[in-house]
Amino acid sequence: MDKINGGVTAPKGFQAAGLRAGIKEGSTDKKDMAMIYSEAPCVAAGTFTTNQVKAAPVKWDMHIVDSSNAVHAVICNSGVANACTGQKGMQYCENMAEVTADTLNIEKKQILVASTGVIGAQLPMDKITEGIKMLSSNLNADLSGGHDAALAIMTTDTVPKEIAYSFKIGDHTVRIGGMCKGSGMIHPNMCTMLGFVMTDVNISKELLTEALKEDIKDTFNMVSVDGDTSTNDTVLLLANGMAENPKITEKNEDYYEFVKALHAVNEFLCKKIAGDGEGATALFEVKVIGAKSKEQAAVLAKSVVTSSLTKAAIYGHDANWGRILCALGYSKAEFNPDLVDIYFESKAGRLKIVENGMAADYSEERATEILSEDEVTAVCDMKMGECSATAWGCDLTHEYVSINADYRS
Amino acid sequence: MDKINGGVTAPKGFQAAGLRAGIKEGSTDKKDMAMIYSEAPCVAAGTFTTNQVKAAPVKWDMHIVDSSNAVHAVICNSGVANACTGQKGMQYCENMAEVTADTLNIEKKQILVASTGVIGAQLPMDKITEGIKMLSSNLNADLSGGHDAALAIMTTDTVPKEIAYSFKIGDHTVRIGGMCKGSGMIHPNMCTMLGFVMTDVNISKELLTEALKEDIKDTFNMVSVDGDTSTNDTVLLLANGMAENPKITEKNEDYYEFVKALHAVNEFLCKKIAGDGEGATALFEVKVIGAKSKEQAAVLAKSVVTSSLTKAAIYGHDANWGRILCALGYSKAEFNPDLVDIYFESKAGRLKIVENGMAADYSEERATEILSEDEVTAVCDMKMGECSATAWGCDLTHEYVSINADYRS
Numbered sequence: 001m002d003k004i005n006g007g008v009t010a011p012k013g014f015q016a017a018g019l020r021a022g023i024k025e026g027s028t029d030k031k032d033m034a035m036i037y038s039e040a041p042c043v044a045a046g047t048f049t050t051n052q053v054k055a056a057p058v059k060w061d062m063h064i065v066d067s068s069n070a071v072h073a074v075i076c077n078s079g080v081a082n083a084c085t086g087q088k089g090m091q092y093c094e095n096m097a098e099v100t101a102d103t104l105n106i107e108k109k110q111i112l113v114a115s116t117g118v119i120g121a122q123l124p125m126d127k128i129t130e131g132i133k134m135l136s137s138n139l140n141a142d143l144s145g146g147h148d149a150a151l152a153i154m155t156t157d158t159v160p161k162e163i164a165y166s167f168k169i170g171d172h173t174v175r176i177g178g179m180c181k182g183s184g185m186i187h188p189n190m191c192t193m194l195g196f197v198m199t200d201v202n203i204s205k206e207l208l209t210e211a212l213k214e215d216i217k218d219t220f221n222m223v224s225v226d227g228d229t230s231t232n233d234t235v236l237l238l239a240n241g242m243a244e245n246p247k248i249t250e251k252n253e254d255y256y257e258f259v260k261a262l263h264a265v266n267e268f269l270c271k272k273i274a275g276d277g278e279g280a281t282a283l284f285e286v287k288v289i290g291a292k293s294k295e296q297a298a299v300l301a302k303s304v305v306t307s308s309l310t311k312a313a314i315y316g317h318d319a320n321w322g323r324i325l326c327a328l329g330y331s332k333a334e335f336n337p338d339l340v341d342i343y344f345e346s347k348a349g350r351l352k353i354v355e356n357g358m359a360a361d362y363s364e365e366r367a368t369e370i371l372s373e374d375e376v377t378a379v380c381d382m383k384m385g386e387c388s389a390t391a392w393g394c395d396l397t398h399e400y401v402s403i404n405a406d407y408r409s
Numbered sequence: 410m411d412k413i414n415g416g417v418t419a420p421k422g423f424q425a426a427g428l429r430a431g432i433k434e435g436s437t438d439k440k441d442m443a444m445i446y447s448e449a450p451c452v453a454a455g456t457f458t459t460n461q462v463k464a465a466p467v468k469w470d471m472h473i474v475d476s477s478n479a480v481h482a483v484i485c486n487s488g489v490a491n492a493c494t495g496q497k498g499m500q501y502c503e504n505m506a507e508v509t510a511d512t513l514n515i516e517k518k519q520i521l522v523a524s525t526g527v528i529g530a531q532l533p534m535d536k537i538t539e540g541i542k543m544l545s546s547n548l549n550a551d552l553s554g555g556h557d558a559a560l561a562i563m564t565t566d567t568v569p570k571e572i573a574y575s576f577k578i579g580d581h582t583v584r585i586g587g588m589c590k591g592s593g594m595i596h597p598n599m600c601t602m603l604g605f606v607m608t609d610v611n612i613s614k615e616l617l618t619e620a621l622k623e624d625i626k627d628t629f630n631m632v633s634v635d636g637d638t639s640t641n642d643t644v645l646l647l648a649n650g651m652a653e654n655p656k657i658t659e660k661n662e663d664y665y666e667f668v669k670a671l672h673a674v675n676e677f678l679c680k681k682i683a684g685d686g687e688g689a690t691a692l693f694e695v696k697v698i699g700a701k702s703k704e705q706a707a708v709l710a711k712s713v714v715t716s717s718l719t720k721a722a723i724y725g726h727d728a729n730w731g732r733i734l735c736a737l738g739y740s741k742a743e744f745n746p747d748l749v750d751i752y753f754e755s756k757a758g759r760l761k762i763v764e765n766g767m768a769a770d771y772s773e774e775r776a777t778e779i780l781s782e783d784e785v786t787a788v789c790d791m792k793m794g795e796c797s798a799t800a801w802g803c804d805l806t807h808e809y810v811s812i813n814a815d816y817r818s
Contacts, residue, residue, distance in 0.1 A: 053738030053746045053766075084734060086747070086767050119731030120768045231735055308717065309813055316814030322528030325493055326640055329462030337462045338495070357462075358495050359529045396814075398807045404718055405725030405805075 001261055007162025009146035010177035011200040013039040013242040016145040017138035018152030021131025023079035023117070023124060031152035033128070034076045035135035036196060037104060041070035042238040043205040044112065045212040047220070049233035055083035056093035057113040058232060068109050069205060071238055074196060075100045075135075076114040077128060078153055078181070083119045083231040092123045099129050103136040114194050114234050116155060116181065150179040153194055156403065157182050161272040165261045169245035169254045174201045176258075178265045180235075182273040193273060195220060195235035197265055201258050202241035203248040211259050212237045219266035222298065222391040223274050224306045237262070274392035275375065279399030284314050285377040289388040296333045297382075297389035303331030304378060304391070311396035314376060319344060319367035321353045324378055341381040346373035410670055416571025418555035419586035420609040422448040422651040425554040426547035427561030430540025432488035432526070432533060440561035442537070443485045444544035445605060446513060450479035451647040452614040453521065454621040456629070458642035464492035465502035466522040467643060477518050478614060480647055483605060484509045484544075485523040486537060487562055487590070492528045492640040501532045508538050512545040523603050523643055525564060525590065559588040562603055565812065566591050570681040574670045578654035578663045583610045585667075587674045589644075591682040602682060604629060604644035606674055610667050611650035612657040620668050621646045628675035631707065631800040632683050633715045646671070683801035684784065688808030693723050694786040698797040705742045706791075706798035712740030713787060713800070720805035723785060728753060728776035730762045733787055750790040755782035 009016050016036045023032040046065040048058050064071065075096055082089045097111040115123070139145065150160035164177030178197035203211075212235070220235055241247070248254050275283030286305040291297035304310055307327035313320035321342050329337060342354035348370045352360045370376065418425050425445045432441040455474040457467050473480065484505055491498045506520040524532070548554065559569035573586030587606035612620075621644070629644055650656070657663050684692030695714045700706035713719055716736035722729035730751050738746060751763035757779045761769045779785065 051735065051738040052744065053734050084731060084746070084767055086765075119735070231731075231738065312810055312813035315810065318814070322493060322640075325462050326460065326528070329460040329640065335461065337493070354493075356495075357493055359493070396810060398810050401721055401724065401805060401807050401810055404721035405727070 001167040004164045004166045006143035006164045007146040007177045007179045008036050008198045010164035011175040011198050013240050014198045015139040015141045016149040017135045018148030021127045032079045033131040034149035034152035036074040037139050038240045040240040040242050042240045043208050044071040045209040045237045047216045047235045051231050053231045055232040056089040057115045060093050061112050072106045072110040074112045079117040080121050080123050081117045081119050081232050082115040082123055099132045153181045163268040165264050167261050172243050172245040174243040176261045180269040182276050193233045197237045199239045200243040201239050202245050203239050208239050215263050219270045223270045224393045274394050277394035278403050279397040280394030282395045283375045284393045286391045287379045290381045290383045291387040292385040294387045297387050299333040300328050300331050301389045301391035303327045305393035315395035315397050317368045317371040319353050335382050339383040343379040344370050345377040346370045348373050410576040413573045413575045415552035415573045416555040416586045416588040417445050417607045419573035420584040420607050422649050423607045424548040424550045425558040426544045427557030430536045441488045442540040443558035443561035445483040446548050447649045449649040449651050451649045452617050453480040454618040454646045456625045456644045460640050462640045464641040465498040466524045469502045470521050481515045481519040483521045488526040489530050489532050490526045490528050490641050491524040491532055508541045562590045572677045574673050576670050581652050581654040583652040585670045589678040591685050602642045606646045608648045609652040610648050611654045612648050617648050624672050628679045632679045633802045683803050686803035687812050688806040689803030691804045692784045693802045695800045696788045699791045700796045701794040703796045706796050708742040709737050709740050710798045710800035712736045714802035724804035724806050726777045726780040728762050744791050748792040752788040753779050754786040755779045757782050
């Protein structure tokens with residue numbers, strides 16, 4: 001498996017475009033619409049927010065992913081989330097698919113829709129329609145097409161997030177590329193994590209769906225910037241088969257080769273989202289090892305990575321192990337506090353902070369040195385079993401509060 | 410039922426003291442030890458942290474409350490939490506009880522112990538021992554005794570928190586008074602909510618325990634400053650019977666009179682804790698009405714009151730209803746988003762923000778006016794039933810981050 005350049009247009013047969021349609025208020029230059037198109041029809045898999053308040057495009061995509069075996073395109077806008085917009089919002093979402101289908105000369109049930117931005121506002125359909133037409137004439141199979149799309153889905157993200165890998169299935173080279181946006185909320189009504197992963201692998205819908213469902217547990221579901229699960233969260237995985245590998249229809253070697261590449265793409269995107277979380281100065285990774293089960297490890301890791309007190313301590317480069325032990329303790333996962341060891345890790349080194357639930361003999365200065373890097377890891381060894389899990393988040397900063405306390409005026 | 414002056418020494422037969430033993434580092438004047446003593450033996454009830462990581466005094470008190478029917482005193486220190494301190498910490502906790510028992514000439518199993526402060530550090534037993542001796546000779550039945558105790562348990566609290574009520578049972582005047590401290594963490598390892606409620610009511614241990622267990626659900630368990638459940642949380646309720654009312658042994662009128670007073674004390678203390686949360690500029694109250702069950706209402710209210718995004722918006726005086734609807738949505742409690750109405754309330758007035766899950770026609774200026782008070786309430790009407798619940802929290806501020814990011818050096 002090799003890392004290659006580009007993002008969603010790296011796989012064979014995918015084109016993309018991103019441009020400004022004028023949906024984002026204020027900013028005069030920010031792109032706000034993206035389109036991804038596959039020459040060949042795709043089997044599609046998706047995972048969506050568990051929030052009971054679901055945005056219109058989430059409801060639309062859940063239906064399309066479920067019912068269609070020939071998805072051709074994804075149309076996405078940033079600036080308005082089309083969430084809490086009632087029947088009218090649902091109609092507008094369908095209109096987005098219709099206009100996209102007309103311009104691309106395909107059917108609306110072959111179109112997936114995604115929106116991110118202000119909750120409660122209706123989409124400016126005139127701008128959306130105009131944007132879709134411009135996008136279709138700007139579709140581009142080069143890396144630049146994918147890059148423009150990655151720029152167009154950004155909200156408070158400070159950097160575009162895209163990645164691609166290639167791997168071999170027999171003599172066939174298979175490619176997989178993805179892009180995503182983080183939970184940006186600089187405009188106090190914005191929320192959403194969107195992920196789009198395209199691949200030219202030839203695979204059955206059943207296995208594509210299972211591969212995504214399984215990998216999400218270890219990647220996107222292990223990310224938390226502020227514990228607020230949005231109304232729009234969506235991850236879409238499209239496979240158009242143009243790599244022409246023998247179709248993957250069972251969990252053979254080929255399947256696991258693909259899963260490995262899918263995981264590499266998802267993990268990269270997740271770490272990018274966490275490290276670029278609102279106001280973040282550092283990526284905070286929590287590794288729980290020695291757990292009784294993978295589920296237990298995941299619950300413990302997420303409890304620590306979402307602890308406001310721990311996140312604030314990471315911002316302060318403070319080896320505040322008491323808060324980590326405290327967060328493990330209220331996670332509801334059962335363990336023996338008197339067994340726990342805790343380490344801090346970063347480029348600057350590794351240090352044992354806690355041994356058997358009590359302070360280890362360590363230097364605060366050395367700990368602060370390790371915690372001053374822009375990627376820090378807390379390793380919690382439960383010493384109860386062989387299972388592990390990793391969660392990604394970021395520190396809690398003054399900037400986070402500033403971003404989210406701002407008036408919408 | 411009448412509000413009366415004072416706190417834990419308002420009920421008959423209770424004495425208290427608070428002073429500086431030198432446990433809190435740096436500060437030269439902060440009191441850090443408190444003692445409460447009852448002339449007559451008390452029946453005691455207690456509720457304790459659900460965190461699996463339990464401080465030594467929590468383990469001690471759980472045992473005493475369970476096994477003793479003649480509790481005489483509470484000894485408390487701030488500055489060191491005696492949490493994550495292993496066997497030695499457990500021994501020190503027992504020593505605190507022993508020294509207190511000796512100086513008061515009672516038995517150690519009649520003593521309840523509470524600590525709050527740095528996690529992982531051992532108690533300075535020389536200072537503790539000296540402090541206990543001073544406290545015993547300073548015990549005072551006047552309001553000042555209770556007030557000194559309320560001051561001595563403070564950490565980052567900006568104000569002491571005490572309250573007292575009296576009510577009648579037949580011709581007998583019964584008094585109940587309490588004090589508490591909030592979850593202070595200015596020293597980055599500190600955490601704890603401590604509550605002490607004393608009453609001279611004559612009641613059986615069974616009913617005292619049930620009264621506390623039931624009321625906690627609507628009061629202390631509905632408070633959240635930052636979602637981090639500490640290792641030391643403790644609420645103790647002692648009744649010495651000196652009001653000489655006919656002993657309450659069944660759920661009669663007298664019992665419910667007492668429960669009413671207990672609730673008044675607990676609710677007051679909870680609102681004080683929330684409004685005085687770390688860095689808080691406002692008390693944020695969330696009322697969920699029209700829910701199917703009380704349990705559902707409580708889950709929904711707590712989800713909103715703990716949402717970082719909502720708390721930051723409250724800090725910004727921003728009517729950010731999308732975040733409230735979002736927090737209701739990920740609470741796991743089932744409801745119909747298309748029915749929800751949301752109002753903001755404060756001294757400045759009341760405004761409907763959301764109607765049937767969508768933006769109501771309201772003025773942002775008016776909303777900001779209402780949200781600019783130091784006590785603001787969000788009312789969420791689920792329109793699904795008759796049940797309701799209220800949760801208390803505070804806004805998320807720059808000061809909260811500053812407090813909790815500080816180096817411990």
